[in-house]
Amino acid sequence: MxxxxxxxxxxxxxxxxxxxxxxxxxxxxxxxxxxxxxxxxxxxxxxxxxxxxxxxxxxPSPLDPLMKEMLYIAVSVTNGCGYCIHSHTAAAKVKGMTDAEHADLMRVISLAAKTNQLAMALQVPVDTVFDASGETKASERPA
Amino acid sequence: MxxxxxxxxxxxxxxxxxxxxxxxxxxxxxxxxxxxxxxxxxxxxxxxxxxxxxxxxxxPSPLDPLMKEMLYIAVSVTNGCGYCIHSHTAAAKVKGMTDAEHADLMRVISLAAKTNQLAMALQVPVDTVFDASGETKASERPA
Amino acid sequence: MxxxxxxxxxxxxxxxxxxxxxxxxxxxxxxxxxxxxxxxxxxxxxxxxxxxxxxxxxxPSPLDPLMKEMLYIAVSVTNGCGYCIHSHTAAAKVKGMTDAEHADLMRVISLAAKTNQLAMALQVPVDTVFDASGETKASERPA
Amino acid sequence: MxxxxxxxxxxxxxxxxxxxxxxxxxxxxxxxxxxxxxxxxxxxxxxxxxxxxxxxxxxPSPLDPLMKEMLYIAVSVTNGCGYCIHSHTAAAKVKGMTDAEHADLMRVISLAAKTNQLAMALQVPVDTVFDASGETKASERPA
Amino acid sequence: MxxxxxxxxxxxxxxxxxxxxxxxxxxxxxxxxxxxxxxxxxxxxxxxxxxxxxxxxxxPSPLDPLMKEMLYIAVSVTNGCGYCIHSHTAAAKVKGMTDAEHADLMRVISLAAKTNQLAMALQVPVDTVFDASGETKASERPA
Amino acid sequence: MxxxxxxxxxxxxxxxxxxxxxxxxxxxxxxxxxxxxxxxxxxxxxxxxxxxxxxxxxxPSPLDPLMKEMLYIAVSVTNGCGYCIHSHTAAAKVKGMTDAEHADLMRVISLAAKTNQLAMALQVPVDTVFDASGETKASERPA
The missing domain is CATH 1.20.1290.10 (AhpD-like)
Structure with a gap:
């Protein structure tokens, strides 16, 4: 439908x-x-x-085709798009994803979902050393 | 805060x-x-x-450490977790992510967000050939 | 079910x-x-x-009924609610949505999903001119 | 802003x-x-x-006021609404939420985020015994 | 599938x-x-x-088992995970959730989704009194 | 940052x-x-x-420019993208969005978020009359 x-x-x-x-x-x-x-x-x-x-x-890309499919799966799972999860998992298998890689993908993206939830819930402030924009002064950065 | x-x-x-x-x-x-x-x-x-x-x-994992960080970024961006995006982008850079890889990551995960939205909006039915569960009979699969 | x-x-x-x-x-x-x-x-x-x-x-509303249905579709697609996508797409068609309007709705909401993902991933800071709350001093605004 | x-x-x-x-x-x-x-x-x-x-x-409700605030927190964290997370966590504390309850809330909602991600990724089919709508025939249900 | x-x-x-x-x-x-x-x-x-x-x-937990299932439902609904919604709603019923409690759960989590949307849309700044981290000075807090 | x-x-x-x-x-x-x-x-x-x-x-589009900005806002709010909410709300004002239209947009998208949550929570099955794909036989459709 x-x-x-x-x-x-x-x-x-x-x-x-x-x-x-x-x-x-x-x-x-x-x-x-x-x-x-x-x-x-x-x-x-x-x-x-x-x-x-x-x-x-x-x-031409610094990321190999299988890695791109796995990234696609990660986004699709997090968005809850069933069609996308199915089609890109199938594509990843065509590009060589093994069961062990699939299981490891599950471990990483499910852990990410969990720690995302914790960081959100606690509203942890971002460490200034993670700033890449140049807004944070050099003196605030660790040696 | x-x-x-x-x-x-x-x-x-x-x-x-x-x-x-x-x-x-x-x-x-x-x-x-x-x-x-x-x-x-x-x-x-x-x-x-x-x-x-x-x-x-x-x-020990079939996925290399940088790839894991990129998957973490993909999930965190899709969930909108600012802390997680910052910390895992920083971690990916420590593990060697170049600007070109970062830009390519952006291309893939933003395209995934877009096509997810289209597949959702049209409610595209999943092709039976994408079924890995054995529920679809062999005769329905392409040769 | x-x-x-x-x-x-x-x-x-x-x-x-x-x-x-x-x-x-x-x-x-x-x-x-x-x-x-x-x-x-x-x-x-x-x-x-x-x-x-x-x-x-x-x-009575400044937004016309078809526009409201399209906004409903935009939210429902982004939330991934299949029932809601189906029922409000059907309602929009009853209210006159053409295929061309439907396709254009797809273009806008899928582009929005994509640029949302980019702005999130880069954690782009909000321009002060976008502030409507009066917290930003007039002198900081462009002429 | x-x-x-x-x-x-x-x-x-x-x-x-x-x-x-x-x-x-x-x-x-x-x-x-x-x-x-x-x-x-x-x-x-x-x-x-x-x-x-x-x-x-x-x-008047079968759910007590603190439980309602915790449910509100669960939704707000999952939606990533910073204002809502802050205001309802503060409200839950006013209604008596202890640090131990807060930590347990974190355990449950972060685990839920993780197993949601797994069930989505595998696209696990729903067991017919979970159907409450009466569409599943009695004979398919376990004794 | x-x-x-x-x-x-x-x-x-x-x-x-x-x-x-x-x-x-x-x-x-x-x-x-x-x-x-x-x-x-x-x-x-x-x-x-x-x-x-x-x-x-x-x-052993300060939260009772039914409350945990309801929190699980709240997260699963917000994530749009159909399997999770079905399995944890079934589990909540096994643990005694009545129809009245189920309806009240609906009232709270649907209201939370709505007010989340409003707070997000207006980008309401977080009140400093909601800060639990000690970053806000005591003098800024209400008596 | x-x-x-x-x-x-x-x-x-x-x-x-x-x-x-x-x-x-x-x-x-x-x-x-x-x-x-x-x-x-x-x-x-x-x-x-x-x-x-x-x-x-x-x-050239059947949707007018203001309507497109409002759709962009609807998606951005649902995705929780602060930058996008700010920039497209500002753009909508430049294109003529009044306070009354802004408030009405809030009413529609927050109601959509709420009813999405309800339809998800109950896992309401999609009515066959909403099917546009031709998979549902004509005889199943209402007169």
Missing amino acids: STVAPPPDPEADPRVKAVFDDIRATRKSDFINNMWLWLAFDPDLLERTWAEVKTVMAM | STVAPPPDPEADPRVKAVFDDIRATRKSDFINNMWLWLAFDPDLLERTWAEVKTVMAM | STVAPPPDPEADPRVKAVFDDIRATRKSDFINNMWLWLAFDPDLLERTWAEVKTVMAM | STVAPPPDPEADPRVKAVFDDIRATRKSDFINNMWLWLAFDPDLLERTWAEVKTVMAM | STVAPPPDPEADPRVKAVFDDIRATRKSDFINNMWLWLAFDPDLLERTWAEVKTVMAM | STVAPPPDPEADPRVKAVFDDIRATRKSDFINNMWLWLAFDPDLLERTWAEVKTVMAM
Whole structure:
């Protein structure tokens, strides 16, 4: 059940077809997942979103592709987005995430959720040494 | 401004002193950041929290220490925890995060926030091929 | 699957019947959606919630009814409330939201989610000119 | 720094004065906290909000007043609302919350944040026995 | 549909069996809910999570067991974790939560969500009297 | 206090200068707010973010500019992003938001937060008539 109807024949629209063709070429797979089918209700939204995802996930980067998927999972879990958790966990497995890495990801992100809750609850003031902006004078920093 | 007062002389309590000594030894630094000073209002809470953080962040792991800090940042940003964002960004820099890696982290987690919002808004149904639980029959999966 | 059982014959309770009658009269429709059926497990909670929704959504207002539904969608998507996203998207369509408006709503709220994530991650300090409270002296404001 | 200016002389408006008088009488204290000063920018919003808070927090209830404040803290911490965390923690202390209770509150709500994150990440399906709505057939329930 | 497959015969692993036996003994019930079946994909994660839940929920505490479950519900609802909302609402009912208490819980946590939203939107500055950390001078505090 | 240092002389970098010049031209103002100064730590991130904000907020759209700012506020408040709440509230005022509209925005988004919490807590099932995806058969829809 969803809030828009994906077009019955999305590739009848040449803009949609061009994006789908690029998804298939980029991923070397015929499979188009639902996110793109649904976004096809508005070709402009589909084009912009795919262009951005392709660029950010595939551009030369100091972060390797699996790490990016894990970061995506961390954000998606914290936001509670079921679709995103499923699709990026699947993508991380395709990129080689092992069960041991998956379990370790769980340990880190669940611990982060817990200590976030504690720091928030106590309203712990930020240590001035953590300031990177230059607003804190050098003399206040530890040797 | 915070919701509890850190003890005026926290290390007068031997349980607090033991934790602080372990923090200093583990990190090879005399610096105790505010999170631990504030948690010292309850020695049991301090002990349990430090034990867990130390174990999860330092145990032999398929994820390297910098990656763990970046995952911590991803969760903390999504939760909007200012203290946690500051402390784990500082920690990531200590562990070698470059400006280019920091910027790339921004690209990935801000894109994730955006596509999370889209998938949520459209209530896109999860593709059955993303199911890892065995509930989806093999015949429904792509070849 | 839910956490309370809606009453088997909700309108047997005169307080519930009065609310349901008012919902039908206000909306000029016989349809009672699940939110109200489920809230009927506690007539007081039902009465208060309906009274507030009716007042806020229908009172003379500088915001038009469609805009209010779009704001409701924006909050519901950000909170990740599936029921709310579905019901208010349906309501917005009843009030005339076109596909183009829907797509534009997606563009704005997904961009907002993204730049929120960036501002949070960098912990950008608030410009003093954005202060409306009078705490910032006039001399600090730009000409 | 805030997004609206509280009125310079809020009690010059008789509607605001009436609410402030009721706050003072209800709480047996002359202190008006900032939340109410700021809401006074719109007397209608002030009246409605105070009426609702007063009713819900003071009405005869199966939950005692301290428990209500702790629930308020739990929600506020999870939402990351600094003002709310401060004001309701202060209110809980006025209603008798001890340091031991405060620490235990921290244990429970931080554990909840952690296990929430795990259940989300694994997308654990809900057990049918947890269904209270009557949709699950009796035969599927455990003896 | 979920992101990991629970093991087909989880108790074949002696570490999993030991945890499941302890869950059954602690709860005096043969029922193992899905959370634990799914966590069994990694015995270490299962052991640590159960150990922590058992300790925090069962340790001698100033908060009674029902109150802890209600706090758990408050956090889970605010995080939007469906599994957690279902399992802890069911647990609260087992511990005696009545319909009247459930409805009152709804009143408090939905009001908290609302006033959180207002305090956030107005960016109300925190009153200095709410400061528990000792950073605010005594002279600034009310008599 | 923030997690990156804005460059001391940002416009020494021609890519940064080009973006800042475009911001000034687009807004017909010399003022560059902190968000852009901070993003200048990575020119690529600055360029992409500004290009997207400019396009989405300024493109011909069925939504008027003030409405877009209000939607931005709704998302920012729900995410708890202080910087974003401040900057978009200021922008909405520049685009003509009156105090009455501001107060009405507060009424709608705080009510949305409250009813989101209720729908989540009860786990109300989505009515099939709200389905826009075509998955629900026509016969299940009301006449």
